[in-house]
Amino acid sequence: MNILDRILETKRREIEDRKKKFPLSELKKRLGDAPPRRDFKKSLVGAGIQLIGEIKQKSPLQGILRK
Secondary structure (H helix, E strand, C coil), rough: HHHHHHHHHHHHHHHHHHHHCCCCCHHHHHHHHCCCCCCCCHHHCCCCCCCCCCCCCCCCEEEECCC
């Protein structure tokens, strides 16, 4: 099992644990009276922006990408 497989397995377990702790029906009940949120994708597209970027100096697997 490589590092990515271990990360995926860990995240899958975390998601399952959270689903048991906070079922979707419970979350919907909690959010029932919450004010509506803006649609992130719609906000980006409406502004003419269609790109999300990330600037990294390091990679967990490759180390420093660019000095």
